[in-house]
Amino acid sequence: MTRKKLRIGLFGFGVVGQGLYEVLEKTPALHAQIVKICVKDRIKERTIAASHFTFHQHELLYNDVINVIVELIDDAEAAYHIVKTAMENGKAVVSANKKMIAEHLDELIALQQKYQVPFLYEAAVCAGIPVIRNLEEYYDNELIHSISGIVNGSTNYILTKMSETGTDYQEALREAQAAGYAESDPWLDVSGRDAVNKLSILVAHAWGRWIHPDAIVSKGIDELATSDFEIASVHDLKIRLKTFASRKDNRLITYVLPAFTSSNDPAYRVNGVFNGVEIESSFADKHYFSGKGAGAYPTASAVLSDISAISYDYKYEYKKRESGQKLNLDLVFSVNVYFRFTGNVHKVKTYFDEVKALVEREGEYILIGSIPLSKIPYLNGPVIAVPDEILDELAASLNLSETLMPAEV
Numbered sequence: 001m002t003r004k005k006l007r008i009g010l011f012g013f014g015v016v017g018q019g020l021y022e023v024l025e026k027t028p029a030l031h032a033q034i035v036k037i038c039v040k041d042r043i044k045e046r047t048i049a050a051s052h053f054t055f056h057q058h059e060l061l062y063n064d065v066i067n068v069i070v071e072l073i074d075d076a077e078a079a080y081h082i083v084k085t086a087m088e089n090g091k092a093v094v095s096a097n098k099k100m101i102a103e104h105l106d107e108l109i110a111l112q113q114k115y116q117v118p119f120l121y122e123a124a125v126c127a128g129i130p131v132i133r134n135l136e137e138y139y140d141n142e143l144i145h146s147i148s149g150i151v152n153g154s155t156n157y158i159l160t161k162m163s164e165t166g167t168d169y170q171e172a173l174r175e176a177q178a179a180g181y182a183e184s185d186p187w188l189d190v191s192g193r194d195a196v197n198k199l200s201i202l203v204a205h206a207w208g209r210w211i212h213p214d215a216i217v218s219k220g221i222d223e224l225a226t227s228d229f230e231i232a233s234v235h236d237l238k239i240r241l242k243t244f245a246s247r248k249d250n251r252l253i254t255y256v257l258p259a260f261t262s263s264n265d266p267a268y269r270v271n272g273v274f275n276g277v278e279i280e281s282s283f284a285d286k287h288y289f290s291g292k293g294a295g296a297y298p299t300a301s302a303v304l305s306d307i308s309a310i311s312y313d314y315k316y317e318y319k320k321r322e323s324g325q326k327l328n329l330d331l332v333f334s335v336n337v338y339f340r341f342t343g344n345v346h347k348v349k350t351y352f353d354e355v356k357a358l359v360e361r362e363g364e365y366i367l368i369g370s371i372p373l374s375k376i377p378y379l380n381g382p383v384i385a386v387p388d389e390i391l392d393e394l395a396a397s398l399n400l401s402e403t404l405m406p407a408e409v
Contacts, residue, residue, distance in 0.1 A: 003311045006032040009060030009091075011082055012072035013039050013046060013053070015180070016096060016123070019296030020070065020303050021048070032307050035066050040073075061085050068092045068310055070303060076100040087111045087119065094306040096123035096299060099188070099213075102197035106210045109318060118315045120306035125198045126151055126275045128298030129291040130305065135205040135279075136316055143282040144206045146246035149266075151198045153273035153294035154182040154189040155221050155241040159258075160271045162229050163238050169224055181273050181294055192220035192241060195256045199243040203254060205316075206279075207247055208324025211254060215329055217373045218256035223382040227361075228340065232260055235394060239384060240267050251330040255373055259385035260338065260394070266290070331374040336391050339367045341381035351375040356395035368395045 008024075010017060017037070024032055037053050038060050039046075046053070060066055061082070069086040071079050076099040083100070086093050088111070095101060101108065101124050112119040122132050135144075150156050154176055161172040173190070176182035188194045196213045204210045221241055232239050242259040245252065261268045266288045270276040275293030280286045292298040334353050341348060342364055349355060355369040368386060376383060386394060 003031060004313070006030075006068045006307060006311055007066050008032060008034045008068045008070055008307070009063060009066040010034050010037045010070045010072065011057075011060065011079075012074075013037050014072065014074075015296045016299045016303070017072045018047065019300035020072070023297070023300045023304050027304065030304075030308055030311065032068075032311065035063070036060055057082065057085075061089060061091075066091065068094065068307065070307070071095040071097060072303070073097070076103065080104050083108065083119070084111060087115045087117050090115060090117060092118040092310045093120070094123075094303055094310070095119070095121045096303060097121075098124040098194065098197040098201060102200040102213045105201065105204055109210075109321075112315065118310045118313065120309060120314070120316065121201070122306050123299045123302035125201050126277060126289075126291070127153070127293045127295065128301045129275055129277065129289045129293065130302070131202065131277050131289055132205050132316075133305075134289070135202070139206070139279065139281060139284075140319060142284060144247065145280045145282065146244070147202050147206055147277065147279050148242060148244045149277035150240055150270050150275050151202075151243050151277065151293065152189055152195045152241060153275055153292070154186065155192075155195070156270065156275070156293070157181045157273050158190070159221060159239055159241065162224070162226070163232070166226060166229070168226055169222065190220050190222045192218040192256045195241060195243050199245060199254060199256060202243075202277075203245050203252065204318075204324075206245070206320075207252065207327055208318065208320030208322065209252060209327045210324075211252070211329060216254050216256065217331065217376050219258065219376065219379075219383045221258055224258060224384075225340075225382070228338075228382060228384065231338075231398075235260075235390065235397070237262055237390070238268055240270070242267065242385065244385075247327065248330070250327055251333075252327045253330050253333045253373070255335065255376075257335070257337070257376075257383060257385040260387065260390065262387060262390055264389075265387070332372050334370040334372050335376075336370050336386040336388065337368070337376070338384040338386055338394070339369075339379055339381060341365055341367070341379070343380070348379070351378055356391065357398040359398050366398060368398065
């Protein structure tokens with residue numbers, strides 16, 4: 001198959017945009033050239049000549065010379081309009097904007113099919129780890145049972161610091177920001193929303209079912225304290241922000257929660273800004289993908305891979321979409337959690353199916369038990385998922401080592 005020449009219109013010249021520009025300069029065999037770069041800031045100094053830039057979107061979107069739009073901006077709403085207009089004008093699109101993709105995926109798939117143009121976004125999930133392409137191609141005919149893992153490098157960096165050095169949350173966050181791994185406004189990362197957006201995309205490619213991010217139950221890491229890590233350390237556990245999705249018959253179970261992670265879980269060894277995703281399927285059993293989930297070059301490498309694929313007219317085919325429409329989101333499913341809180345103990349207990357441990361510690365309560373996913377948003381305080389294999393041990397150790405609650409409670 002002949003590789004066609006690509007003329008690229010690039011939106012955004014931040015860390016990833018600059019990384020892509022540098023990578024393309026070193027990859028002449030790709031026959032891909034950036035024709036023009038659209039940016040918003042008119043004052044910012046940049047590393048290449050001003051002649052490369054414009055401040056007007058139409059110079060890219062309506063330029064007949066440009067046949068590929070690469071969108072690498074932070075603004076999800078602006079990105080949506082860029083991507084939509086590009087496809088309507090018959091241009092292939094590469095994007096890394098996971099929020100925009102997760103919230104508009106159903107419509108964007110319809111646009112791709114209507115205008116018959118590629119729309120690729122490997123960089124939107126786990127940066128340089130090729131998870132989406134594998135779900136589309138390698139697992140094309142596989143019945144996938146579950147996807148789980150770490151998909152946000154910023155939170156993993158923070159949790160690694162808190163675990164290894166005893167640093168408190170605020171200090172670990174400041175270090176992540178200073179190192180460039182967390183934004184000045186880190187809410188999307190630390191709230192778990194970024195991981196939710198990525199999980200929504202993974203589910204669409206694993207099972208053909210688009211789930212709006214708002215429907216996925218989640219808790220972030222911003223309420224965790226050093227005391228939670230002390231408990232983890234006693235049991236040789238680490239705390240990681242984990243995504244989880246599984247299919248059981250016609251039901252899909254999805255959530256994002258901090259989780260106690262034991263040494264027999266591959267995620268236990270995923271530290272710093274690295275990501276790791278485990279896929280379990282009927283025939284291939286378990287595969288684990290690990291690599292850098294953030295940074296200029298890992299993300300740019302995923303964008304470059306998509307650009308290369310477009311040069312051969314590759315498109316996602318979404319072969320599982322028809323069967324995916326029959327899958328229902330299960331919010332009745334119960335998960336085991338550790339919950340630290342203050343307040344009305346009686347009310348909190350009503351949310352749980354079963355309570356394994358309930359103790360008082362320095363004016364706070366710690367509860368370990370199973371709770372339906374639909375009830376987790378009602379919990380005001382840190383929630384940490386507890387794997388089945390350590391549930392009884394963790395509950396028993398708390399019951400033995402802490403002050404037991406009075407029997408009437």
